Amino acid sequence: MNLEKLAKALIPDTDLLSVSEYEQLYPPRDMPAGAEVTRLAPSPTGFIHLGNLYSALADERAAHTTGGIFYLRIEDTDDKRKVDGAVESVIRSLDYFGLKFDEGAEIASPLNKYGPYYQRARAKIYRAFAKDLIARGLAYPCFCTAEELDEIREEQTAQGQTPGYWGKWAKCRNLSEEEIYSALSAKKPFVIRLKSQGDISKKFTFRDAIKGDITVTENDQDVVILKSDGIPTYHFAHAIDDHFMRTTLVIRGEEWLASLPVHLELFKVLGFKPPRYAHTASLMKMDGDTKRKLSKRKDPELSLDYYRAAGYFAPAVVKYLMTLLNSDFEEWEMKNPAADYRDFKFRINKMGKSGALFDLQKLADVSRSEISKLSEDECFAFLKGWADEFGSEADKARFENREYIIKILALIMGTGGKKRRKDLETAPQAIRLTDYFFDDAFSPEYSFRQDDETVNRVLSLFAESYDPSDDNQTWFAKLKAIAPRVGFAAEMSEYKQNPEAYRGNVSDVAEILRIAVTGSPNSPDLCTVMGILGKERTLARIAAAKR
């Protein structure tokens, strides 16, 4: 059979470069030794979830801790998956979490020399190599219809054979020249398949950067490399793109492990040196009583946009993911509490081999601790940032009087002091804590535990003696003085020794006042709260709370 002629008939494009011309067009990168080139290669659905961020963070760290390149490639070979604005959404989401691409799709960079970064725009390259493979007898056209393939599969299943297009089942593998040209002139649609040279009975060991040595058999499947629309499958595009974009380290989910033999054979027939691979254990989630991989369809609450909207502190999410990526990160962080996480020496080979369960409690803990480290300005910026994008009008308005809100934050969150509140996981949680400082949000449902008479008496007595210039101690002494007048113990110790002798104690006095002023039995130091509210509002609230 004249293979050159066949290649021209199958792929008639006349504007394709030669194999060596592509090598010149995309020369090896000039990089320091040890620098890794990694990539994020999503399909353009625009939806990325925590699992994707986890893997993207591994890519980004691997590149940026070695002085390498982290780029974005869009795998749009399946047009069913395309969603408008998806690429921008990916970039924006990752940027929110502090991950930046050095080059790639929609990235303005002088480094963009290995594009185009959309696979659809790279059709010529794939076709050039498919043509070369055909001419070398390593690929062939297949005219089987979906129905025929189904039949083959059924037959294979019935016989207990491995399903797929291989060996004797690969009907089109040995089509005669005549059969091919007659099918072609009949305009029958066709795909291009790899003519696998592999032997299923031969095993080989492959070294994965995370999983270590993995023994698999050679590939014997005549996989599709060019679909009937002339667009490559993932496998073919992967081999060509990662070669010509000069990727050094392919980090991807372990679901790809199964197709590794295919990819390695592709690299081999193409004459490319394969990159190093790191197959990451995927992030899992509890579903009923079994674990399963995080799924974009089933777990919309794991969307990155969800975390943004929920007001999680982005650096906290990243740090949580870092603890999952390299478990010694946490220890390192304890030793270097002030250091940037980027200073940590991320190691791809220290990643866990088995899939970690996504632990919302742990994320919450990291989040609490990160938020508790925020300075006044950072805290203000964080909360305002959330309010501006996701908060109500009232929430937004709250940040207009900077001086006032800063005072409140210092009180409720302890910003500026050493006693920091550490139970806040998200921005809205913190903002809700400021509600009673704003009259428009102050709508108390008083829940006094004492009878009306006691409440009124305490309130009146306090109002009479209240002096906004009192310091904390003086203020509290006045509270203590009120206690015996309503039959309560002034000292906690006295009360504890003899609880039956009193109707209550100072803390009950404080509670009445607290509910009156803040609407809640819980608040930070009441004296300071009153100070921030000012005498007028304090007294007005006390008056309004009377039964």
Place this chain on the structure above:
RNA sequence: GGCCCUGUGGUCAAGCGGUUAAGACGGAGCCCUCUCAAGGCUCAAUCUCGGGUUCGAUUCCCGACAGGGUCACCA
């Protein structure tokens, strides 16, 4: 079902032939306290199961079992 990966407390996990089997989250309890928060202290909880190898296995080997993944003209 075939093939591949994985298997230390509830969760994330250190460990790499001899350890009282780290640490973190979570849980329980106590103390302190004007409430909340914060802080201090204490406790419970783990090597999937069999066989080997070895003076000695959580650690090495084999098997079982369990969990996960994958078997497309999707990525």
